[in-house]
Amino acid sequence: MNGPSNRAPVVVGADVSAPSSVALEWAAEDSIRRKRPLRIVHAMDLAGYFAGPPAAKAFAAPMIVESAYEIAVGVAADALARVRGGGRHPAVTAHVAPGAPAAVLRDAGRDAVEIVIGHRPRNEVIDLLFGSVALALAARADAPVVVAKRATARPYDDVVVFLEPGPAPDALLGYAFRTASAHGVRLRVLRAGSAAGPSLGRWRRLHPEVRVHEQRCDGDARSALLAASVAARLLVVEARRPMGVLAWRRPWGLARLIRRSACPVAIVPAPSDSGRPGPSPAAP
Numbered sequence: 001m002n003g004p005s006n007r008a009p010v011v012v013g014a015d016v017s018a019p020s021s022v023a024l025e026w027a028a029e030d031s032i033r034r035k036r037p038l039r040i041v042h043a044m045d046l047a048g049y050f051a052g053p054p055a056a057k058a059f060a061a062p063m064i065v066e067s068a069y070e071i072a073v074g075v076a077a078d079a080l081a082r083v084r085g086g087g088r089h090p091a092v093t094a095h096v097a098p099g100a101p102a103a104v105l106r107d108a109g110r111d112a113v114e115i116v117i118g119h120r121p122r123n124e125v126i127d128l129l130f131g132s133v134a135l136a137l138a139a140r141a142d143a144p145v146v147v148a149k150r151a152t153a154r155p156y157d158d159v160v161v162f163l164e165p166g167p168a169p170d171a172l173l174g175y176a177f178r179t180a181s182a183h184g185v186r187l188r189v190l191r192a193g194s195a196a197g198p199s200l201g202r203w204r205r206l207h208p209e210v211r212v213h214e215q216r217c218d219g220d221a222r223s224a225l226l227a228a229s230v231a232a233r234l235l236v237v238e239a240r241r242p243m244g245v246l247a248w249r250r251p252w253g254l255a256r257l258i259r260r261s262a263c264p265v266a267i268v269p270a271p272s273d274s275g276r277p278g279p280s281p282a283a284p
Helices: 018-034 054-085 101-108 124-130 133-140 170-183 201-206 221-229 254-260
Strands: 010-013 038-044 092-098 114-118 145-148 158-163 187-192 212-217 232-239 265-269
Touching (some): 010 018, 010 101, 018 145, 101 133, 170 201, 232 254
Parallel strands (some): 038 092, 114 145, 158 187, 158 232
8 A cells, every 4th residue: 555655745724713723732742742844734715705796706806816825825834834833844945825825735735744723612513514624624634633622631641542343444544553653653543333443453563662451441432532631642533424323414423522632633545435546564
């Protein structure tokens, strides 16, 4: 199976919001730990700019586009300056692309290690009716999607990965082990139910530097994950579409987990969903 190349970037969505600042901070730190380039992306969504009679829109369109582009370039440049200002990141670029944020980030992250976005707390019903960037990306992205938020984690806290019964999910375990390795923390594996799940033997051999702790959660999986998130650096779950305990289509499933988690959440697409092979177990 083909894994991400050594130059596969961490992609982060940037705008002027506070959640975007949190995402940029997470992505910059994570890309440094992974020794990967950082690609900052700003989506120039013009849909909200065009309103009013057709004649007025046609007359104003060139000025609107020019103004929106100037604003977008400024947003991207500011994000780039913030990352470079610390002097820690040697490989960071910024890009502007037209379109809705979910579509732009999905396209920008086709070759990425992960796509990082900020968490915007909203009403659950609104998310279900109108959707969110996080759920749209989780449904369609080829790369893992990290929903960043301020966490209660401390430097020694775990990366927590959730495993459902069934075949070994290479993409999920590969991402979880590599993340724990990059951050130098323990990997806590939560297994759903009492049935035998995927073996971790191969992954332990590939990543002997990662300390692993396994435990069962026989009750509600979301409750167990939310409890684990209080002392976690990152929750890692698989987006099995449309099936699975945390399937994004299931009401209140993934959306509620993202909203209520006390730490960032990484959503890893199942290889069969994305149409691409999962990453190689040995991929860096």
